[in-house]
Amino acid sequence: MNAATPDAPPDVSVVICVYTEDRWGDILAAVASVAAQSRPALETLVVVDHNPALLRRLAGHYADDGRVRVLANAGPRGLSAGRNTGVAASSGEVIAFLDDDAVAERDWLRHFAEGYTDPRVMAVGGRTEPVWASRGRPAWFPEEFDWVVGCTYRGLPPGRVRVRNVLGGNASFRRSGLLAVGGFASGIGRDGHRLPLGCEETELCIRLCRAVPDAVLLIDDRSVIHHRVPPERERFGYFRTRAYAEGLSKALVAHSVGTRDGLASERRYTTRVLPAGVVRGLRDALLGRAGGAGRAGAIVAGLAVTTGGYAVGLARARRGAGRFAVAAVPGAPAAGTGRPAGAGGEEAVA
Secondary structure, three states: OOOOEOOEOOOEEEEEEEOOHHHHHHHHHHHHHHHOOOOOOOEEEEEEOOOHHHHHHHHHHOOOOOOEEEEEOOOOOOHHHHHHHHHHHOOOOEEEEEOOOEEEOOOHHHHHHHHOOOOOEEEEEEEEEEEEOOOOOOOOOOHHHHHHHOOOOEOEOOOEEEOOOOOOOEEEEEHHHHHHHOOOOEOOOOOOOOOOOOOHHHHHHHHHHHHOOOOEEEEEEEEEEEEEEOHHHHOHHHHHHHHHHHHHHHHHHHHHHOHHHHOHHHHHHHHHHHHHHHHHHHHHHHOOOOOHHHHHHHHHHHHHHHHHHHHHHHHHHHHHHOOOEOOOOOOOOOOOOOOOOOOOOOOOOO
8 A cells, every 4th residue: 555645646446336236237337437547546346235146246247357356245234334345345545436327537536646645635526427318418407406316516616626525426535534433324325225315425524524623625526427317317206306315314414413514515505506596597498498497496396305304304313313323444443423513615515
């Protein structure tokens, strides 16, 4: 393992968490995109979430590829435990996470690694572009809600900027930071339930900035991945369900870390980004442009549903469901659940 210096960016391990054979082709494409990087990864770890058939199939497929390791999630079902399994098994000073239905551009890791020449940097995220299953973005689907499909949304600042949290499907973390907080918390985020929950990386980043007070978290929009959006996620039903689930997840985070930090970026998003999106949609409608009224309506509906989910989630959390476990990475210190403070700078929402 090479220590980072101003002239030598750190080694990067890549973790791809997978769970279903339905994404077989996507998984192979994701792994291939890592192999094609201009700055090679130290290793690629494919973590299978409690699916023995998929584990056997992937282990056989990559049996002769020394660059790829396939392993089973060693913790409870869910994305957080899968990521922690990858962190524990990896060797790089930096661990990058790539969604199993996304492909990275050739310089993805190079731009990530460059950010870590500053020893204060504990995380670097990138830009995620949607690849729509249809011929393009549905006319009614607002860019302000691209987080619904796991992508970078309108309202995030361009360039390389400091943020409160990175977005989990296209992100990297310094190993020392992950170990300082015990890794991703279980009991939050995707875990096999029907609702598409999230926010595990938001909660982690907030804890990280308390554990390492001078930590810097960045988004570098040159680190690009392309994320596939299947047909079922182009429908308003999924949009509504995902927005509601996001509200539930935000409530759990806010209850655990405090609303000041848990909702810091969401305030700007709801008071500035979304109203501007509604105005833009209505203007497009008046000018006769396709989908303008639909986009304005979807923003209003999305905000209402997310707010409703937040109210329900907060009520549940106050009844005793607002705690979750951390310190899931083997060898990491116990971190508790605490009430951490947030980082400064521009902020990512989802």
